[in-house]
Amino acid sequence: MTYHRYKNVVCSGVGLLLFAFSMVANAQDRVSKILDKSYIWNAVDTTKRGDLHVVFRKSFTLTDTKAPATLNLFAYNRFAVFINGEYLMRGPVRFENKGPQYANANISSYLKKGTNTVVVVVHRFDHTGQIMAHEAGFTALIELKGATNRQIKTDASWKVMPELSYTERPFAWSSIRENIDARKMPTGYTSGTFNDELWDNAVKVKNVANFFPLRKQELPFQQETVISNLTINGKPANGQLPLTIKKGDTLKVTLPDYYQAYLNLDLDAKEGVVLRLFDKDGELNNSYTTRNGLQNYTTYDTYGIKHFTIYTANGELKLNRLSVTERRYPFKRTGSFTSSDKMLNTLWDRLTRSLQILSEDAYDDCADRERVEWMDCDPPAFDVTRTAMQGPDLNGKKMYADARLLKEMLRRTALTQTPDGRVKAHTASDRWDIHGYMEDRTCDWVEGARRYYETTGDKAFIKELWVPITRQLNWFLARRTVRGLVKAREWEVSTNPLRYQVCEGTGLNAFIYKALADAAYLGIVIGKNKEATFLANAATKLRVAINKHLWDKSKGTYYSGYMDDEAAAKKLFAAQHMNISIKDGYAEPTFEAAVFAVDQAVVPAARLDSVKQFMKGKWDKPYCFMTYYYSFKQMYAENKVKTDEKVLDMIRERWQPALDYDWQTAWEHYFEEGSKVHIYGIHPAYFLSSYVLGVRPDGPVWTKKIVIEPHLGDLKYASGNVGTEFGNVAVAWTKTDTGMTFTADVPKGVTATLKLNGEHEIARLELNHKKAALKKAGDQYTTILSGGKWVGTVDYKN
Structure with a gap:
């Protein structure tokens, strides 16, 4: 099966080059130095502009599957990794050519006793809004601990073949559009059982001196989440698949939200059927030409989409499965905001x-x-x-x-x-x-x-x-x-x-x-x-x-x-x-x-x-x-x-x-x-959290201080969690006929300055059911809250 996933002194130019090296020098580690010397490719001119696509395969035998195993890798400028036919990851993170970063992944759970195969599909795409032009190169280091305790570097023992199915593509600033012709590649080349004996051996990249030193990636891997509840032509997708698509048929796919995502389609078709994927805004505009039989097409890049269209330009095919996978930084939304205004x-x-x-x-x-x-x-x-x-x-x-x-x-x-x-x-x-x-x-x-x-x-x-x-x-x-x-x-x-x-x-x-x-x-x-x-x-x-x-x-x-x-x-x-x-x-x-x-x-x-x-x-x-x-x-x-x-x-x-x-x-x-x-x-969203709910830092993190200063405006109540460097601060404010009630949960070890608007003269403040002192400073009343839960009542003078 073909598998596509995918005083003013101005320094001289030499001085700038030395600066770029100095930024990575302190971060260079043992792995970086090995990777820097191990770039490989196939025997083509890697210095020319334009797209280049290559598949690398490496097989090795393993007797101890309980020991740690790590894969370190980098490529100019995109890669997708499969271990024993199973998709692992894609990368690398966005980088300036002067500051590339290698990925590091624990692959122990993907390995088995006996023969294992690592397959890396490497794309040197021409520049986009997030990719710089650079000559091609791929480097990796597999470290196997335990009884074997060995290193597998990228060298001439790796098998290599051009990935020919990626044909000329239209340029897009935001994404990588794809024109795939699946007939140009053998079936199942990412699987562990594929026979690569006739493939060429990789060659060392000649111009490695042109590559800047690597350092280890600091960002966590992006989170990949399969999106459910897709609809096709207004009806749930799962209830309609498999679905035969004939020439002229149009499938309008709708997602439950807007996502930055890649697409995955399992197909059954005769050779030469042209499948088109596009959205009305033009960021997704791909084509896929089928080979004969069962096959899979997964886009390498992600696209900003909520709706997209599938149709065939000729012939017919069967769509057996369709999935959409969101890919983004793994932020967890722990803040919240609720008020008397549903729109806000x-x-x-x-x-x-x-x-x-x-x-x-x-x-x-x-x-x-x-x-x-x-x-x-x-x-x-x-x-x-x-x-x-x-x-x-x-x-x-x-x-x-x-x-x-x-x-x-x-x-x-x-x-x-x-x-x-x-x-x-x-x-x-x-x-x-x-x-x-x-x-x-x-x-x-x-x-x-x-x-x-x-x-x-x-x-x-x-x-x-x-x-x-x-x-x-x-x-x-x-x-x-x-x-x-x-x-x-x-x-x-x-x-x-x-x-x-x-x-x-x-x-x-x-x-x-x-x-x-x-x-x-x-x-x-x-x-x-x-x-x-x-x-x-x-x-x-x-x-x-x-x-x-x-x-x-x-x-x-x-x-x-x-x-x-x-x-x-x-x-x-x-x-x-x-x-x-x-x-x-x-x-x-x-x-x-x-x-x-x-x-x-x-x-x-x-x-x-x-x-x-x-x-x-x-x-x-x-x-x-x-x-x-x-x-x-x-x-x-x-x-x-x-x-x-x-x-x-x-x-x-x-x-x-x-x-x-x-x-x-x-x-x-x-x-x-x-x-x-x-x-x-x-x-x-920031102003609703930090000004309406009122929670903001009060100086650098080491002072361990925050401000709690609500600005409710015309809201009758507002509550939520506001993130800080010390954790979430939960607050709730409710206006009353005589003033306001509130709760505030201040993180342990943090001091909060409570600031209340002085336009209304405050007759009394109670904190945890006891009268509290207030200071009048300009147009505000203030008091100090230590770490802990606080229940407050504010009474205004008539």
Whole structure:
């Protein structure tokens, strides 16, 4: 049976190469060094661009099946593994060519006494949004412990044959489309009993010096789950199979939800029948040409689907079995949200589900168009991760606020660094266009490094990132003008009028200020005091420059930017139909400039009220979703009931179209354009957990502090579990005629600061049925809760 599964110093290029090696050098282990020397292929030119497909087989005898057995392997750039005919896994995890990672799997349960056969189907696919071009190569190490205690490396003893059934395929940025001709390969070549004596022997890869050193994969394997409750033409699939499909017949398959999944079909057909699989959105668009008899077709790649169509272009075949397998990062959704508003409850559920769909071996920007890892996938990806998800245990430790995907994104971004110091806006791809470099996303990356450190305390990783972070920041500092401002492309959110414009923009400079400050903080952490002082001073000078040169005194807020060629700027604005005025080089203030300045803490205390006043009345304009991410934070910071209600109203209005849509997934924008399953749209789940329920970290993880600060708005009640680094925090809030009742379960060893809105004067607070003391601080009442279960009653004065 044919089985298809599937001071500013810019370093030189040599210096960058050495940096890339240094990032993996510390992680090199004994297995890595063996694998690095053991790449094999068949006797073809592996340096040419395009797809190459090869099958490797290795048989060995085993007498002790109780002893541990481990398979370590890596391939440029995709593989699927079968042991004694049984499917084991596919991989590898997404990687930059400068930082490949090998997989490590315990295979003891797959082995038997006597002859065992490992089969690896290796694909060198041409580049996509998640695959970089590279010459082909496959390396493996099987370690058999116990009485035999031997190693089986990839060498000339492995049998090899080209996998010829993969024919020329149409390009797709998000996925690997397949045109399979099963007639071109022998039956059952992945089985343990297949006779491979006539196959060629593998050859050592000649250009192994071009391959970067391997290190062990840190991410857990993706979770594969067979999806049940499929329907075919509106009826349960299981009750209809086996099903004969004749030319012109169309089977419309519907899944119970939207998934990133691969397809598995058992077929019976005569030779030459062409089966087509496609979905209306075009990400799945595959063909399979049958050989004679019983056969199986399993797609190698996964596709974002809820519906797809099966039909035959000629002849007829029998579909004996159909299954769909979801493949994603093994997040377990342990957070929850329930309130008096059913729409918000459903929305929280669907947005956290969207995060699961968009979490594979990376945080993906979207599942229906790209599946690309961009630096700006976080925020908001990790915000929702830490509040709603628990990762698989690591060395017996429960992984609350699992930061492993964030870590890999930060690392892969560092590996994209080019000789001038810039890092790419997205990883693991060869895409170069207007989005190849995005100055703004770089600031997200530095902020993410601090977020990662404060949630894990992992100093070693910050040391790993230190050189690329400082080199990127030096690139910014080299572009300061006589005003002390950085001149580069302005912050790109789709509704920012100055997006992509090269200028001295308030938004970009505000984020660069914060990136410099974050880097200075991290430098102190790892003992880079001299560099940290330099970066801190640069941050201070930039903040002063923003407030000196970009402040519009007449309007009490910030100009959106300074453009030194006013005539060219006006011409550009007119050509792009942007309704924004410019005078003496200064572009008029915008909401984006104001909210970014406040969010990134460049606004002095004396000017804060003025800037907030400018933003009033502008909160609910038709901005893009990521602008709302920043504005919601500032709205909640006002600590006003009416503003809290406004946030919920905006969420209800702007996210309702996503719930009305068939997929019920997070959108890129609330208006029609853009992706319909996108990371940008998930952030209300974070705000519902961390602001409505009110549970948030209060400083780095080692302080063991959290804040509990509810913002119910117009909700009568709200309850749920909010994830933290210390475990889930269960809270419940219910409004009463005289105030509010609540419960809170604070993790052991953690201190929580309870903050209650001061708009209502509180007459009495009871905790565990005893009167408790409250402190009034500004517009809030506060008290401290230690670890344990708390029952509270709040009574307001009449």
